Amino acid sequence: MKRRAFLEASAAAAATGSVACRRRRRGLPFDGELIGPNMELGHAMRDLQLPSASTFEPVDVVIIGAGIAGLSAAWRLAGQGFKNFVVLELEEVAGGTARAGRNHVGAFPWGAHYIPAPSRDNPALVRLFQECGLLESNLPGAEPVVKEQFLVRAPEERIFAYGQWWEGLYLRAGASVDDEVQHARFFEEVNRLASWRDARGRRAFAIPRAKCSDDPEMQSLDRQTFMEWLQRRKFTSQRLYWMLDYSCRDDYGSTLETTSAWAGLFYYCARKQLRKDGDAKAALLEDSHPLVAWPEGNGFMVEHLGKACEGRLRTGHAVTTIRRPTEGVLHVHAFDVKTKAAVGFQARKVIFAGPLHVANHVIPSLWEARPEGLNDFIHSPWLVANLTLRQRPDEPGFPLAWDNVLRDSPSLGYVVASHQAMKDHGPAVFTYYYPFPDADVRASRAQLMAMDWKACAQLVVDDLKKAHPDIERCIARLDVMRWGHAMVRPKPGFCWGVALQQAREPVHGIHFAHTDLSGLALFEEAQDHGLRAAEEVLASLGYAAASWR
Amino acid sequence: MSDDMREAGLEAGAVAEAVPQVPALQAPLLFLSVLLIASCGLIYELVAGTLASYLLGDSVLQFSTVIGVYLSAMGLGSWLSRYVQKGLAHRFVHIELAVALLGGLSAPVLFLAFAKTQAFRPVLYTLVGGIGTLVGLEIPLLMRILRQQVAFKDLVAGVLTLDYIGALFASLLFPLFLMPRLGLVRTSLVFGLVNALVGLWSTKLLRPLLGGVFLLRVKCLVVIALLAAGVAGAGRFTLLAEEEIFQDEIVFSKTSAYQRIVLTHGRGSFQLFLNGSLQFSSADEYRYHEALVHPAFAALEAKGLKAKRVLVCGGGDGLAVREILKHPGVQEVVLVDLDPAMTEMATKQPLLAELNRHALQDGRVKVLNMDAMVALGDMAPSLRFDIAIVDFPDPHSYSVGKLYTTRFYRLLKEHLNPEGFASVQSTSPLMARRSFWCIAATMEAAGFAVRPYNLAVPSFGVWGFSLASPAPFAVPARTLPDLRHLTDETMQSMFAFPKDMDRVPSEVNRLDNQVLVHLYSTEWKRWS
Numbered sequence A: 001m002k003r004r005a006f007l008e009a010s011a012a013a014a015a016t017g018s019v020a021c022r023r024r025r026r027g028l029p030f031d032g033e034l035i036g037p038n039m040e041l042g043h044a045m046r047d048l049q050l051p052s053a054s055t056f057e058p059v060d061v062v063i064i065g066a067g068i069a070g071l072s073a074a075w076r077l078a079g080q081g082f083k084n085f086v087v088l089e090l091e092e093v094a095g096g097t098a099r100a101g102r103n104h105v106g107a108f109p110w111g112a113h114y115i116p117a118p119s120r121d122n123p124a125l126v127r128l129f130q131e132c133g134l135l136e137s138n139l140p141g142a143e144p145v146v147k148e149q150f151l152v153r154a155p156e157e158r159i160f161a162y163g164q165w166w167e168g169l170y171l172r173a174g175a176s177v178d179d180e181v182q183h184a185r186f187f188e189e190v191n192r193l194a195s196w197r198d199a200r201g202r203r204a205f206a207i208p209r210a211k212c213s214d215d216p217e218m219q220s221l222d223r224q225t226f227m228e229w230l231q232r233r234k235f236t237s238q239r240l241y242w243m244l245d246y247s248c249r250d251d252y253g254s255t256l257e258t259t260s261a262w263a264g265l266f267y268y269c270a271r272k273q274l275r276k277d278g279d280a281k282a283a284l285l286e287d288s289h290p291l292v293a294w295p296e297g298n299g300f301m302v303e304h305l306g307k308a309c310e311g312r313l314r315t316g317h318a319v320t321t322i323r324r325p326t327e328g329v330l331h332v333h334a335f336d337v338k339t340k341a342a343v344g345f346q347a348r349k350v351i352f353a354g355p356l357h358v359a360n361h362v363i364p365s366l367w368e369a370r371p372e373g374l375n376d377f378i379h380s381p382w383l384v385a386n387l388t389l390r391q392r393p394d395e396p397g398f399p400l401a402w403d404n405v406l407r408d409s410p411s412l413g414y415v416v417a418s419h420q421a422m423k424d425h426g427p428a429v430f431t432y433y434y435p436f437p438d439a440d441v442r443a444s445r446a447q448l449m450a451m452d453w454k455a456c457a458q459l460v461v462d463d464l465k466k467a468h469p470d471i472e473r474c475i476a477r478l479d480v481m482r483w484g485h486a487m488v489r490p491k492p493g494f495c496w497g498v499a500l501q502q503a504r505e506p507v508h509g510i511h512f513a514h515t516d517l518s519g520l521a522l523f524e525e526a527q528d529h530g531l532r533a534a535e536e537v538l539a540s541l542g543y544a545a546a547s548w549r
Numbered sequence B: 001m002s003d004d005m006r007e008a009g010l011e012a013g014a015v016a017e018a019v020p021q022v023p024a025l026q027a028p029l030l031f032l033s034v035l036l037i038a039s040c041g042l043i044y045e046l047v048a049g050t051l052a053s054y055l056l057g058d059s060v061l062q063f064s065t066v067i068g069v070y071l072s073a074m075g076l077g078s079w080l081s082r083y084v085q086k087g088l089a090h091r092f093v094h095i096e097l098a099v100a101l102l103g104g105l106s107a108p109v110l111f112l113a114f115a116k117t118q119a120f121r122p123v124l125y126t127l128v129g130g131i132g133t134l135v136g137l138e139i140p141l142l143m144r145i146l147r148q149q150v151a152f153k154d155l156v157a158g159v160l161t162l163d164y165i166g167a168l169f170a171s172l173l174f175p176l177f178l179m180p181r182l183g184l185v186r187t188s189l190v191f192g193l194v195n196a197l198v199g200l201w202s203t204k205l206l207r208p209l210l211g212g213v214f215l216l217r218v219k220c221l222v223v224i225a226l227l228a229a230g231v232a233g234a235g236r237f238t239l240l241a242e243e244e245i246f247q248d249e250i251v252f253s254k255t256s257a258y259q260r261i262v263l264t265h266g267r268g269s270f271q272l273f274l275n276g277s278l279q280f281s282s283a284d285e286y287r288y289h290e291a292l293v294h295p296a297f298a299a300l301e302a303k304g305l306k307a308k309r310v311l312v313c314g315g316g317d318g319l320a321v322r323e324i325l326k327h328p329g330v331q332e333v334v335l336v337d338l339d340p341a342m343t344e345m346a347t348k349q350p351l352l353a354e355l356n357r358h359a360l361q362d363g364r365v366k367v368l369n370m371d372a373m374v375a376l377g378d379m380a381p382s383l384r385f386d387i388a389i390v391d392f393p394d395p396h397s398y399s400v401g402k403l404y405t406t407r408f409y410r411l412l413k414e415h416l417n418p419e420g421f422a423s424v425q426s427t428s429p430l431m432a433r434r435s436f437w438c439i440a441a442t443m444e445a446a447g448f449a450v451r452p453y454n455l456a457v458p459s460f461g462v463w464g465f466s467l468a469s470p471a472p473f474a475v476p477a478r479t480l481p482d483l484r485h486l487t488d489e490t491m492q493s494m495f496a497f498p499k500d501m502d503r504v505p506s507e508v509n510r511l512d513n514q515v516l517v518h519l520y521s522t523e524w525k526r527w528s
Helices: A002-026 A039-047 A068-079 A123-131 A177-194 A216-223 A226-232 A238-252 A261-269 A299-309 A356-362 A417-421 A441-449 A453-464 A498-503 A523-540 B002-015 B024-056 B059-083 B088-104 B106-116 B120-147 B152-205 B214-232 B234-244 B285-302 B319-324 B340-348 B350-355 B372-378 B398-404 B406-414 B433-445 B488-493 B515-525
Strands: A057-064 A085-088 A100-102 A107-109 A114-116 A135-137 A157-161 A164-167 A272-274 A285-288 A291-293 A317-323 A330-336 A341-352 A379-389 A403-406 A413-416 A428-435 A475-488 A510-512 B249-255 B260-266 B269-274 B277-281 B309-314 B332-336 B365-368 B385-391 B416-425 B449-457 B461-469
Touching: A039 A317, A057 A068, A057 A330, A068 A085, A068 A299, A068 A523, A100 A299, A107 A417, A107 A428, A123 A135, A123 A299, A123 A523, A177 A238, A177 A261, A177 A272, A216 A261, A226 A238, A226 A261, A238 A261, A238 A428, A317 A341, A317 A356, A341 A523, A379 A441, A379 A453, A413 A417, A417 A428, A428 A453, A441 A475, A453 A475, A510 A523, B024 B059, B024 B088, B024 B106, B024 B120, B024 B152, B059 B120, B088 B106, B088 B120, B088 B152, B088 B214, B106 B120, B106 B152, B120 B152, B152 B214, B152 B234, B214 B234, B249 B340, B249 B350, B260 B340, B260 B350, B269 B350, B277 B285, B285 B319, B285 B385, B285 B416, B285 B449, B285 B461, B285 B488, B309 B319, B309 B372, B319 B332, B319 B385, B332 B372, B340 B350, B372 B398, B372 B406, B398 B406, B398 B515, B406 B416, B406 B433, B433 B449, B433 B461, B433 B515
Parallel strands: A057 A085, A057 A341, A157 A403, A341 A510, B309 B332, B309 B385, B332 B365, B385 B416
Antiparallel strands: A100 A107, A114 A291, A157 A164, A272 A285, A317 A330, A330 A341, A379 A428, A379 A475, A403 A413, A413 A428, B249 B260, B260 B269, B269 B277, B416 B461, B449 B461
């Protein structure tokens, strides 16, 4: 009898359990949607015969792509008083992977979300910061000082491990003496490399990377994986591996095994600030540059740079092909998404500021010009989700920081978009980042693109539940961006390879500007390529322009 | 092993013929229950001793008396065991359940007894005596049950070994894991649960001695359910109990989106607590609020200026506003306090509204429920104040710490007239000397001329403030007549700092370092 009661009870329990499961599976207790990018249109450009234009609007320069590189090119041209250009953008909004969103709680990024404070070695970025009113002081001969309210405010980062949150990104709790020794030894190596100078006084790692030394010894770092470099130097600490793998995933969407050692070290060495310049031997190293961030992430810069192309930005314009009817004339064929009509531009110069895999499809002559290497560019897919929260989740340990990292997760954790808005209570937006760092990017991309909203949302919630068991009831909305080609991947041999060198060269009046050309998807690289391309174009059109770079 | 046991069983069987046999294999499991009940017994003793020390102080006296009563009661229980003649197993299960209830509920009962009754000590010693007696009964009964199974020498050795090992186990577990992780209430409930589970388990182990076990098991399950519910609800209870420990009657309590607000009343005064920490006592708050408000006004008047527009940051209790409104020239007061529940209480709760003389209902006062950093950032640049009174909680967290940064003080300065004054609550220069001077250094870095001052507020101790202005100024000499604490002389004397509170060099607190939060928590740790 009792046995029967037990069986009945457990049957009942199993039944309610399965009902609960089914209810969970049927729907999540919040809304949301998949946001672009416009993949159908992108693929249509590749696969379909979109109509060609028959009339051509004359213009001196066409900039293709309104990401940071394209907008920076426009900013440079406008800065020269050169106004005869248009910017064509496939998406409905400018910004590329730096674009931002906004809702009733506040603004949030859809991708890139901070910039390290610029050093005076990077005058272009200092100029931009000055123009945006971000600098407290910018005295000749001194490092520029960013206003306090734009620096990432404390607490900057925390990590979830052993069931609670801890301050910082490197987990000190439970670290052995050997872990600590290796951690310190790694940073000694970083300091050594950061203060290294070649015969011409160039740094091994500088921002933008165009200023890096091309010394063969440093180039050799690019021919090994970061993991191989670590193992050769007898680094074995799993904690150190974790931290470095995290930074590879964070900056490049790749792992210790799929990132070149040069790129992996760039992350740590390039942002070191020198106290005494010019004296390499006595150089004392300071901390890394502080980070500058806004609630809307690098959307802040998109908005500012966008002012340079006011009235000249055409969003929803998919460039289908670029032809050269005669020497010195370029025909840009585009498809206006709204009117569903072909639009043409006749330009003297084109700045192609889109990713290189798109260039492949719209510039038929590119294959002839560059037989090798275009397939060398591979891009990491990413999933980015913005979680609009009614309230903040309960949590044990160190309080909510700007950057919140889960140790035992394939994700990068989340950034609190509301943090830089000074808000510490009530509704918030968490921006969650999930890279796909596998070597086989095609398979990862297919996997990501096969996921619908619910699959994406479930992935995010299941991951965050490890640290926030009550996260589901805090979420009011969860929106997802699936970036098929989020950023170029600096695999071994790529950053100093032939393909990259070739890709920077203009082809028949088409100049290129994109982070792809650095192998490092960083704001500074996008800006530098935009400025370089704009200055190349200005020079070729006969303008005597002093370089801003 | 099983061979040894079987032999032992046979030997025991030869001794006691008349009694039904317990299958020999279960003896080791019964030994295991000795280990468990020994642990439980010691835990109850530790819970009672700790709780009494917490609530009554004098831990040596409390632990000695609790241990004394407990051990003697165990002796009583052992002696009483001789009167238990038959149905040993049945009685044993019942005793387990009784210990489970009495021991399991001991911590919540004692908390309530302290808060609700005048008879904490009688309840304490009765409870300790009761648990001790029952625990004293457990082991003799179990030994008599096992005597029929195990040779006497093995029995005594086994039971006493496990009894003492269980005690060691419990005495290590209690301070290292249970207290920090579970707290007193949950610990006692969880071990009550262990006792009840031992009871339920015994109905299986002792089955051959028990006959019908259905009713017994129902009783066990009822006790288990009761205690399990207690464990689940312990969080809420702890909050309740801790409130009961406020020394006086609670006249208002509310958990807002930002904090827990409690107002207590008793012995001729009342007190406001936010998240359990005292904000003011009506007995001496006038010292604090007079010192917070009037020196700034006095300094402005020394320049021949009158304050018309005043900003208050924090201070949702309305007491600073009460002092501000004593200055007849004041035309507008803007109060920025994060928590609407706080300003609403200051308006509607009769005791508090009377104490602040209905200041928040004055037509000149405008209340903004916003984070002060966000409010100042959003404020029109043209809006400037003659006086700013800054009265935030101490910088115990990053979200409050940001209101003590150069960024906040720069914003404050932007909204202050060039000739105006700000007065800032700056924690205790005695208890948190480095934190106090860090605040002054931070204000100086933001471009203020700063003159810190201090006074004694009995509820808090020695307390400090920072008087600041964009322009250099002298210590103010004259204040309002008819204040309760401040006179011209006492006001000037506040600006002197004894040697043990005098200036120490300090880092500047910035948004991107928040050094003050770390400094403050280190300094106050020494006093709590």
